[in-house]
Amino acid sequence: MASVVARNVVKAFGSTEVLHGIDVEIPDKAFVVLVGPSGCGKSTLLRMIAGLEKVTAGEISIGGQVVNNVPPKQRNIAMVFQNYALYPHMKVFENMAFSLRLAKASDEIVQEKVHAAADALNLREYLDRYPRQLSGGQRQRVAIGRAMVRDPQVFLFDEPLSNLDAKLRVQMRTELKELHQRIGGTSIYVTHDQIEALTMGDRIVVMRDGYVEQVGSPLEVYDYPNNIFVASFIGSPAMNLFAGTVTAKDGLSIVLADDGTVLPLAQGHGVSDGRRVVYGIRPEYLALSKEGQGFETEVVVVEPTGADILVIGRTAGQELRASFHDRHDFRPGQRIWLNPRLDTVHLFDQETTRRLELDEADSDLPRFRAV
Amino acid sequence: MTDRPASTTKNADEGGTDYLETIPYRVVAVYLPLGVFLFVLLFPFYWMTIATFKSNTELLTTEGFAALWIVKFTFENVERLLFQTEYPRWLVNTLFVTFTATFLSLFCAVFAAYAIEKLRYSGARLVGLAIFLAYLVPPSILFIPLATIIFKFGLFDTPFALILTYPTFLIPFCTWLLMGYFRSIPYELEECALVDGATRFQILRKIILPLAVPGLISAGIFAFTLSWNEYLYALVFISSSEVKTAPVGVVTELIEGDVYRWGSLMAGALFGSIPVAFLYSFFVQHYVSSMTGAVKE
Numbered sequence: 001m002a003s004v005v006a007r008n009v010v011k012a013f014g015s016t017e018v019l020h021g022i023d024v025e026i027p028d029k030a031f032v033v034l035v036g037p038s039g040c041g042k043s044t045l046l047r048m049i050a051g052l053e054k055v056t057a058g059e060i061s062i063g064g065q066v067v068n069n070v071p072p073k074q075r076n077i078a079m080v081f082q083n084y085a086l087y088p089h090m091k092v093f094e095n096m097a098f099s100l101r102l103a104k105a106s107d108e109i110v111q112e113k114v115h116a117a118a119d120a121l122n123l124r125e126y127l128d129r130y131p132r133q134l135s136g137g138q139r140q141r142v143a144i145g146r147a148m149v150r151d152p153q154v155f156l157f158d159e160p161l162s163n164l165d166a167k168l169r170v171q172m173r174t175e176l177k178e179l180h181q182r183i184g185g186t187s188i189y190v191t192h193d194q195i196e197a198l199t200m201g202d203r204i205v206v207m208r209d210g211y212v213e214q215v216g217s218p219l220e221v222y223d224y225p226n227n228i229f230v231a232s233f234i235g236s237p238a239m240n241l242f243a244g245t246v247t248a249k250d251g252l253s254i255v256l257a258d259d260g261t262v263l264p265l266a267q268g269h270g271v272s273d274g275r276r277v278v279y280g281i282r283p284e285y286l287a288l289s290k291e292g293q294g295f296e297t298e299v300v301v302v303e304p305t306g307a308d309i310l311v312i313g314r315t316a317g318q319e320l321r322a323s324f325h326d327r328h329d330f331r332p333g334q335r336i337w338l339n340p341r342l343d344t345v346h347l348f349d350q351e352t353t354r355r356l357e358l359d360e361a362d363s364d365l366p367r368f369r370a371v
Numbered sequence: 372m373t374d375r376p377a378s379t380t381k382n383a384d385e386g387g388t389d390y391l392e393t394i395p396y397r398v399v400a401v402y403l404p405l406g407v408f409l410f411v412l413l414f415p416f417y418w419m420t421i422a423t424f425k426s427n428t429e430l431l432t433t434e435g436f437a438a439l440w441i442v443k444f445t446f447e448n449v450e451r452l453l454f455q456t457e458y459p460r461w462l463v464n465t466l467f468v469t470f471t472a473t474f475l476s477l478f479c480a481v482f483a484a485y486a487i488e489k490l491r492y493s494g495a496r497l498v499g500l501a502i503f504l505a506y507l508v509p510p511s512i513l514f515i516p517l518a519t520i521i522f523k524f525g526l527f528d529t530p531f532a533l534i535l536t537y538p539t540f541l542i543p544f545c546t547w548l549l550m551g552y553f554r555s556i557p558y559e560l561e562e563c564a565l566v567d568g569a570t571r572f573q574i575l576r577k578i579i580l581p582l583a584v585p586g587l588i589s590a591g592i593f594a595f596t597l598s599w600n601e602y603l604y605a606l607v608f609i610s611s612s613e614v615k616t617a618p619v620g621v622v623t624e625l626i627e628g629d630v631y632r633w634g635s636l637m638a639g640a641l642f643g644s645i646p647v648a649f650l651y652s653f654f655v656q657h658y659v660s661s662m663t664g665a666v667k668e
């Protein structure tokens with residue numbers, strides 16, 4: 001097992017630069033998720049770690065050794081591809097044994113390791129089948145098994161679950177995480193699905209357009225997003241964001257949304273009046289309240305999910321999402337009052353889109369702490 | 372009365388939009404063209420076959436005989452072909468030249484196609500195009516410079532004159548065919564193998580070739596047919612009877628001045644097409660079945 005470090009890594013395809021100086025440190029035995037919208041360069045970064053793409057500039061090291069010019073074969077990594085990349089002409093056993101055979105492992109070792117992996121993944125009875133005779137979930141397990149038999153320094157996963165149906169995806173998510181807890185092993189996992197990232201990662205690296213936007217534990221990233229992009233990308237339903245100005249009203253500091261809606265703030269935040277900000281509040285921190293408390297919204301659509309009721313409303317001229325754990329009987333067209341939990345309100349600078357940090361706000365509110 | 376449509380389960384449903392086609396429509400649109408096509412294709416073979424077993428008199432006049440079938444069956448043409456010419460020898464020559472040239476071409480084409488299609492070096496497209504252009508040079512022009520080369524190397528009138536010149540059209544052909552097959556094999560399989568620790572050569576041998584078997588077979592069949600039927604080079608580069616290939620041997624030795632030994636000529640053509648027909652019928656089954664669901668997993 002080994003740590004993986006990327007230092008100021010740049011990747012350009014021809015004259016198009018797609019990664020602009022990535023700095024990431026992945027500690028030994030950690031399960032780190034690279035997450036970001038499609039096309040942000042996650043796969044490219046992963047493939048550079050695997051040695052399948054050349055590093056244009058910067059440095060990638062595995063286990064303390066710079067591997068920029070080491071071919072994939074010598075990096076001792078295992079990779080699981082999005083569409084499994086099982087060898088169609090080989091049976092499951094041979095698929096899993098392929099790397100061992102290339103390494104000229106003895107027959108007993110091949111048998112032992114493949115069977116151990118097959119047992120861990122419940123694949124024992126499928127060893128004699130061809131990949132085309134397996135279901136999606138089984139193929140995925142074979143792909144993982146193929147990585148497991150290797151005892152690699154690092155496991156790389158490129159959206160391994162995205163071809164599975166929703167239910168199986170959730171199940172495999174748990175299985176993978178459990179597997180990691182059992183076997184350990186540094187793992188780098190790429191996904192565009194923020195739920196997968198939150199549920200699986202020890203640490204999350206949020207990327208956008210070839211930049212790293214934030215690195216942190218799932219809850220850190222969820223609770224203290226660095227900027228507007230992370231705030232809106234992580235979390236589903238997404239955070240509500242309103243542009244407005246910090247204003248004093250009746251002796252209280254509030255955010256006045258651009259259409260005149262008053263958005264309440266915790267006092268003593270230290271952000272000066274007149275500052276143009278983006279006000280962020282997650283849907284689950286909006287509580288139903290009496291008229292005159294918080295702000296008003298008009299119910300547009302009600303989406304019961306079973307566990308929660310999601311209300312899509314209209315406030316300050318834009319869409320608003322609020323989710324309620326308790327049962328309420330909402331009707332479209334109804335006007336309701338929502339009160340935000342003040343210690344969960346986020347403020348971002350409109351210019352820089354960055355979160356307003358503690359050094360600007362001299363309050364002791366935990367929400368505005370430094371990141 | 373109900374408004375429901377009548378149940379259709381009585382007749383076996385073959386799926387698709389077949390239900391839109393009435394039987395007369397099918398006859399006109401499918402069976403009739405198919406029949407004409409088959410007739411056009413197969414009639415020469417029929418003609419060849421009956422000519423083989425007709426006597427010379429029967430071949431040259433219809434008086435007392437029929438044109439379309441055999442009245443007096445005879446083996447004399449076959450006998451002349453097999454025992455008075457070196458036809459068996461020519462067949463062996465053709466087989467030898469064809470097999471060697473096909474194998475050589477396939478071998479080179481596999482590497483060429485793999486390099487062009489799968490190693491991402493700059494200029495790969497250009498090389499592919501250049502090979503294709505080489506294929507477009509007609510043999511009727513190419514044989515002149517080739518003849519000079521053959522003479523210089525002292526290969527004239529040996530099987531190697533053919534074995535080494537056939538690849539000039541076989542390699543481009545096979546390369547292009549294989550490039551298409553290699554292209555259909557996902558990159559990820561190779562990348563996965565690379566990560567698994569395989570070398571380029573191991574990838575070619577253990578991943579690409581097994582998956583390209585249908586492509587190899589079709590390239591092989593076409594290359595085999597092309598060199599089996601090749602006429603121009605075989606005519607120009609070979610002069611002794613014992614080195615000739617069947618197509619050339621039959622024509623040069625069974626046409627004596629203005630005397631055409633039609634019966635034996637046809638017999639030579641008939642026996643000459645048997646190996647190719649056999650090859651096709653044997654492999655077509657094989658490659659059609661291996662084409663379904665091989666690579667796209």
Ligand SMILES: Nc1ncnc2c1ncn2[C@@H]1O[C@H](COP(=O)(O)OP(=O)(O)O)[C@@H](O)[C@H]1O
Pocket residue numbers: 013018036037038039040041042043044045
């Ligand atoms: N081989 C390539 N040649 C040119 N551009 C590429 C290549 N591979 C990826 N890209 C570009 O790099 C960017 C990042 O791609 P990728 O890493 O696959 O994104 P992600 O995996 O995050 O969806 C995309 O804009 C994509 O178009």
Ligand SMILES: [Mg+2]
Pocket residue numbers: 042043044159
């Ligand atoms: Mg990707």
